[in-house]
Amino acid sequence: MKRCAALLLLTLAWCGVSLTLAPAASAHPLGNFTVNYSSGLVVEPAAVQVDEVVDRAEIPTLQAFPDAAPGKRPATAEAFERDQCQALADGARLSVAGTPARLRVVTARLSMLPGAAGLATSRLECTLRTGEDLRTVGAAIQYQAPPTAGRVGWHEVTARGNGVRLAASDVPAISPSQQLRVYPADLLSSPLDQRSAQLSVVAGTGVVTGDGGSAAPASGVLHGLDRLTTSYTALVSRTTLTPGFAVLAVLLSILLGGLHAFAPGHGKTLMAAYLVGREGTWRQAAVIGLSVTVTHTIGVLVLGAVLSAAVLAAPETVYPWLGLISGVLLAGVGVTLLRSPGRLLAGHEHPDGDHEPGGHGHGHGHGHGHGDGAGHEHAPEPDRADALVLAGADGTAREPERVGASVGVPPRPAPRTGRAAALGGALGTTRLVLVGLVGGLVPSPSALLVLLGGIALGRAWFGALLVLAYGIGMAAALVATGLLLVLARDRIEAWSARRAQLRATPSALAVVAGNLGRWLPRLTALLVIVVGLSLAVRSALTI
Amino acid sequence: MNRARLLAGSLSAAGVAVVVVAVGALAGGGQTAAQPGTPTQASVQQVAPPGQVAGNADTAGAITALQQRLRQVPKDEGAWASLGFSYTQQARLTADPSYYGKADGAFARSLALKPQGNAAALTGQATLAAARHDFARALSLTQASDKLNAYGAANLGVMADALSELGRYPESFATLQRMVDLKPGVPSYTRISYSYELRGDLAGAKFALEQALDIAQNPADAAFALQYLGELAFNAGDLATARKHFADGLARDPGYVPLLAGRARVEAASGDTAAALRDWQDVTTRLPQPTYLIEYADLLSSLGRTAEATAQYAVVDATIGLFEAQGANVDLELALYDADNGRADAALASAAAEIGRRQSIQVEDAYAWALHSAGRDAEALTHARKAQKLGMKNALFDYHRGVIELALGMKAEARASLSSALRTNPYFSPLQAPRAKSALAGLGGPVTR
Numbered sequence: 001m002k003r004c005a006a007l008l009l010l011t012l013a014w015c016g017v018s019l020t021l022a023p024a025a026s027a028h029p030l031g032n033f034t035v036n037y038s039s040g041l042v043v044e045p046a047a048v049q050v051d052e053v054v055d056r057a058e059i060p061t062l063q064a065f066p067d068a069a070p071g072k073r074p075a076t077a078e079a080f081e082r083d084q085c086q087a088l089a090d091g092a093r094l095s096v097a098g099t100p101a102r103l104r105v106v107t108a109r110l111s112m113l114p115g116a117a118g119l120a121t122s123r124l125e126c127t128l129r130t131g132e133d134l135r136t137v138g139a140a141i142q143y144q145a146p147p148t149a150g151r152v153g154w155h156e157v158t159a160r161g162n163g164v165r166l167a168a169s170d171v172p173a174i175s176p177s178q179q180l181r182v183y184p185a186d187l188l189s190s191p192l193d194q195r196s197a198q199l200s201v202v203a204g205t206g207v208v209t210g211d212g213g214s215a216a217p218a219s220g221v222l223h224g225l226d227r228l229t230t231s232y233t234a235l236v237s238r239t240t241l242t243p244g245f246a247v248l249a250v251l252l253s254i255l256l257g258g259l260h261a262f263a264p265g266h267g268k269t270l271m272a273a274y275l276v277g278r279e280g281t282w283r284q285a286a287v288i289g290l291s292v293t294v295t296h297t298i299g300v301l302v303l304g305a306v307l308s309a310a311v312l313a314a315p316e317t318v319y320p321w322l323g324l325i326s327g328v329l330l331a332g333v334g335v336t337l338l339r340s341p342g343r344l345l346a347g348h349e350h351p352d353g354d355h356e357p358g359g360h361g362h363g364h365g366h367g368h369g370h371g372d373g374a375g376h377e378h379a380p381e382p383d384r385a386d387a388l389v390l391a392g393a394d395g396t397a398r399e400p401e402r403v404g405a406s407v408g409v410p411p412r413p414a415p416r417t418g419r420a421a422a423l424g425g426a427l428g429t430t431r432l433v434l435v436g437l438v439g440g441l442v443p444s445p446s447a448l449l450v451l452l453g454g455i456a457l458g459r460a461w462f463g464a465l466l467v468l469a470y471g472i473g474m475a476a477a478l479v480a481t482g483l484l485l486v487l488a489r490d491r492i493e494a495w496s497a498r499r500a501q502l503r504a505t506p507s508a509l510a511v512v513a514g515n516l517g518r519w520l521p522r523l524t525a526l527l528v529i530v531v532g533l534s535l536a537v538r539s540a541l542t543i
Numbered sequence: 544m545n546r547a548r549l550l551a552g553s554l555s556a557a558g559v560a561v562v563v564v565a566v567g568a569l570a571g572g573g574q575t576a577a578q579p580g581t582p583t584q585a586s587v588q589q590v591a592p593p594g595q596v597a598g599n600a601d602t603a604g605a606i607t608a609l610q611q612r613l614r615q616v617p618k619d620e621g622a623w624a625s626l627g628f629s630y631t632q633q634a635r636l637t638a639d640p641s642y643y644g645k646a647d648g649a650f651a652r653s654l655a656l657k658p659q660g661n662a663a664a665l666t667g668q669a670t671l672a673a674a675r676h677d678f679a680r681a682l683s684l685t686q687a688s689d690k691l692n693a694y695g696a697a698n699l700g701v702m703a704d705a706l707s708e709l710g711r712y713p714e715s716f717a718t719l720q721r722m723v724d725l726k727p728g729v730p731s732y733t734r735i736s737y738s739y740e741l742r743g744d745l746a747g748a749k750f751a752l753e754q755a756l757d758i759a760q761n762p763a764d765a766a767f768a769l770q771y772l773g774e775l776a777f778n779a780g781d782l783a784t785a786r787k788h789f790a791d792g793l794a795r796d797p798g799y800v801p802l803l804a805g806r807a808r809v810e811a812a813s814g815d816t817a818a819a820l821r822d823w824q825d826v827t828t829r830l831p832q833p834t835y836l837i838e839y840a841d842l843l844s845s846l847g848r849t850a851e852a853t854a855q856y857a858v859v860d861a862t863i864g865l866f867e868a869q870g871a872n873v874d875l876e877l878a879l880y881d882a883d884n885g886r887a888d889a890a891l892a893s894a895a896a897e898i899g900r901r902q903s904i905q906v907e908d909a910y911a912w913a914l915h916s917a918g919r920d921a922e923a924l925t926h927a928r929k930a931q932k933l934g935m936k937n938a939l940f941d942y943h944r945g946v947i948e949l950a951l952g953m954k955a956e957a958r959a960s961l962s963s964a965l966r967t968n969p970y971f972s973p974l975q976a977p978r979a980k981s982a983l984a985g986l987g988g989p990v991t992r
Binding site: 031034058059060062119149150151153183188190 | 607827831
């Protein structure tokens with residue numbers, strides 16, 4: 001009975017899906033009579049390889065093979081592989097530095113896959129290669145996909161470097177359809193119709209600058225930013241280095257870094273949540289911002305060095321791993337936050353594990369937390385008091401008179417009372433640095449481009465300088481954001497404290513704020529775990 | 544051929560009509576048009592389309608602009624409906640069916656955002672229902688849309704198509720009149736032309752198409768009108784004029800498959816077999832639709848190239864199996880095909896199912912032919928006569944009727960019908976036209992009028 005119901009639900013769900021996604025309910029997502037083409041270019045120092053894939057839906061497969069059946073090799077398969085791959089090799093137009101380069105067939109493979117109504121779809125994979133005597137470095141490469149006899153279908157071209165770098169490319173590096181295996185079902189994307197590629201090749205390794213147009217559905221702002229970065233990179237790599245230009249480039253790098261800080265996906269938004277949930281201080285904001293910058297700059301430099309040295313390491317293979325690591329790290333941070341939610345930065349328990357990164361903050365914390373204000377009668381909700389003190393930690397605490405004995409607010413268990421002393425203490429700083437590390441671990445591709453651009457020009461030092469500037473811009477933007485949040489929070493607290501003072505009894509607002517204050521850190525911890533895990537899963541899926 | 548014409552006709556006419564709505568919906572944000580009473584036609588036209596839509600010349604450009612807009616404003620139900628129409632238009636222009644799925648999704652999104660009073664999205668869904676040959680549903684959707692907005696010319700176009708396919712001709716023609724009064728243009732003129740053709744008024748049909756060609760704004764519209772002009776000439780046996788129109792259309796839109804098919808028919812009819820086979824090969828490679836595959840196979844078969852014809856028929860069979868597995872309605876196509884290939888039971892089952900749903904003259908003819916193949920000629924004759932109730936000059940209808948009359952021993956009537964078929968278009972089918980000729984010879988040759 002139960003199983004029946006489940007089956008019914010499943011059937012309904014399936015019907016629903018096929019109805020909404022494809023009214024003709026086609027097994028082939030692009031329709032039963034499409035023929036779809038993918039050309040994957042791999043540019044090597046002395047040769048170009050083209051991986052051609054032709055995916056035929058049910059009807060064209062039948063037209064090609066009268067005896068077509070899923071999993072069964074047609075009688076004419078061998079001749080078909082040979083002839084069709086040869087036709088693709090002859091039909092494609094490839095030129096390197098203006099000279100036509102002939103492609104020959106290296107491998108040819110036909111497979112018959114199950115389609116709708118018991119019919120088969122077919123997949124032809126041909127590896128085509130030029131001779132091994134090309135010089136691609138410094139050359140412009142033009143590619144025109146083989147003609148397709150006016151057939152309806154998906155057409156994609158991709159290009160990446162292997163042992164060389166593509167300084168410019170008008171196609172994506174990664175196939176948006178996983179080489180015709182998955183077709184995007186997005187209502188806002190049209191079937192791809194990319195039939196040619198223009199590349200320019202330089203020495204270096206595997207990084208591709210192509211934005212590939214329609215493949216990546218970037219949001220408007222982000223897309224604009226990418227374009228900005230691309231043109232900026234082009235500028236840096238083309239112009240001769242004059243002092244004036246160098247200064248301009250550094251300034252632009254700072255600006256780009258600052259803008260990048262607001263791009264989603266690198267845990268910056270998470271940091272903001274962190275600061276709000278954690279009664280952060282000016283100083284903590286600075287610590288996180290700095291650690292993001294340092295990690296990011298080092299990360300870019302290391303990755304850049306690795307990519308320049310290793311032939312086979314392509315960034316698209318490295319990024320998912322970095323993403324996975326940073327996701328797991330983040331989730332770990334979240335878990336520790338959850339386990340000790342009461343102790344903001346776990347200061348008490350490890351009073352001596354401090355000082356490694358310069359022992360931030362001790363002096364201030366001790367100096368104020370309990371020192372002033374004991375004589376005043378009114379107090380805001382106790383948790384908040386410490387933060388207020390810390391906010392004025394430089395000795396000119398702005399609201400010291402409020403801290404201390406409370407009149408109206410009933411004493412609650414205050415697990416955080418000693419916190420101020422520990423704030424910024426050892427483990428706290430470690431955790432902060434860890435969060436920063438997570439934020440900076442995945443190097444921004446644009447920074448990497450900036451660096452590699454410099455390296456490719458034989459100006460590695462300049463590239464490194466630009467990356468540093470980029471990191472500084474990033475840090476400035478992050479710290480500024482953090483500070484703004486702290487400031488805003490202080491204002492709100494000051495306001496609610498004043499309210500409490502006026503009424504001398506806990507207002508509903510104050511109670512709510514108090515509860516919120518207690519739960520916010522836990523919520524934040526959960527948020528951190530969720531974001532971390534989703535980052536890890538997302539990265540793992542692309543490995 | 545009539546089948547192909549009909550199928551392509553309803554689809555393409557809808558496609559052209561649709562852009563007008565897309566532009567209108569964009570201009571009015573989908574709102575103006577939905578308020579009955581307020582907008583006169585003039586006021587709607589005065590609202591300039593907002594940049595994104597560069598007329599119907601640039602469907603791809605309009606699609607890009609709408610996609611961009613919807614990424615930024617995902618809750619713009621008017622833009623979703625417009626995008627759906629643009630996808631439908633693109634499906635017609637490129638023959639890429641994946642656009643129909645996207646169109647369906649876009650209309651559904653528009654309706655989800657605005658479930659009540661969303662006239663444009665209802666018209667969109669009606670267009671897709673008609674494309675799937677679900678004409679009853681298309682009609683009820685257009686009627687619902689018409690209640691919300693009585694000024695939707697494109698909606699009236701789809702409604703007229705659905706009524707015509709359902710065999711409700713007087714209502715269809717009245718709806719068409721409303722449409723052309725509201726919005727004279729390529730979509731209404733081509734439909735008017737077809738309504739004349741259905742009633743046997745070839746001069747009127749030709750005149751309406753020439754008007755459409757005259758006001759065509761872009762190569763695609765012009766190619767569309769020229770394709771119909773070519774078919775009109777071919778169906779009247781005028782090969783030279785048909786050839787001229789098809790060539791003219793192909794010069795403007797080289798990849799337009801219906802034009803290539805038209806050229807292939809003319810070539811086959813004028814004995815240029817090599818060119819005809821080459822063009823049919825091209826057509827069925829580009830767009831392996833059952834109707835084209837059947838025509839190609841019929842030509843191969845008429846040339847005695849049985850093995851090749853068998854291979855094409857095998858593809859047809861598999862395709863029909865595929866369509867059926869997907870729940871598409873292929874009954875009309877299937878009935879004639881089965882009847883022609885000696886599968887009487889299957890033909891009768893399909894045709895009976897279809898005539899239960901709708902009684903257009905095409906369905907009457909298919910049912911008659913299926914009944915004949917099952918040996919039920921007396922019933923067949925009733926329906927063959929019904930197929931001619933509008934007075935359409937259709938060589939295939941005449942031929943079917945003549946063969947049925949011959950089977951009933953009505954020699955004089957058979958002779959008249961077969962004469963009429965060959966007089967209307969001596970090239971109506973590479974397989975059947977020779978059979979009509981030999982049958983007629985056995986009856987004493989063609990009658991002169």
